[in-house]
Amino acid sequence: MGMPGKPEGIDGNEVERYFLEGKIKEIADYCEVDVVNTYRVWLRYELFRGRLTESEHRASERNLADFMNARPVRVAKAQWAAAN
Numbered sequence: 001m002g003m004p005g006k007p008e009g010i011d012g013n014e015v016e017r018y019f020l021e022g023k024i025k026e027i028a029d030y031c032e033v034d035v036v037n038t039y040r041v042w043l044r045y046e047l048f049r050g051r052l053t054e055s056e057h058r059a060s061e062r063n064l065a066d067f068m069n070a071r072p073v074r075v076a077k078a079q080w081a082a083a084n
Contacts, residue, residue, distance in 0.1 A: 003037045006030065
């Protein structure tokens with residue numbers, strides 16, 4: 001689907017250890033990618049169901065791009081830019 005993957009250097013098995021080590025920012029970066037990709041999957045699902053028109057889908061993707069581009073540089077934003 002052309003969506004960015006997980007950040008390098010962490011996977012789900014390490015989240016508990018990261019938490020115990022106080023690496024909350026790294027956990028947030030890791031989870032942020034999931035949130036963005038889940039939203040994009042939902043948008044596509046709604047498009048396929050006919051609950052979003054093609055133009056509404058494009059507008060939602062543009063709104064997401066604007067949102068991501070306005071954020072401070074984080075993992076999901078960097079991966080978003082690389083994928084789009």
